[in-house]
Amino acid sequence: MIGYLNLILRLVIWFLLTANLSVANIIIGVSVALLLPGRLKSPxxxxxxxxxxxxxxxxxxxxxFEALQIMLFPHQHEDVTLERVRPGRTPGLIFLDVFIITFTPKTIVLKYHEKGWYEVHWVKRRKAS
Structure with a gap:
């Protein structure tokens, strides 16, 4: 079952990159998704x-919601933090974690450390002193 989810994730990424749902592109996308090597660290x-x-x-x-906050209120403070990767994550799940963190306007993943950490850049409102 998990192999199918990895295949679907690869196809979704392919279609987002190409923005083409023609029959030829679908065939190429399925071929690429099947030919990409899969290394499972842990299932x-x-x-x-x-x-x-x-x-x-x-x-x-x-x-x-965060985009509206940024437009309405100035966010001038920046912070870089390390966040722990959940244990036992496959490369596909790590990609989804990075996507979710980066999708929101206030955060972006700067680097994934192989030791199990994400380096995350945050944009925050400066607290009133």
């Missing part, structure tokens, strides 16, 4: 995938 569970997809769906309204 992801369906529960992890469903949680990541749920977080992606929650990130959409959150992104609109």
């Amino acid at each position: 992801g569970t369906l529960k992890d995938w469903l949680r990541a997809i749920g977080e992606a769906l929650v990130a959409i309204p959150q992104a609109y």
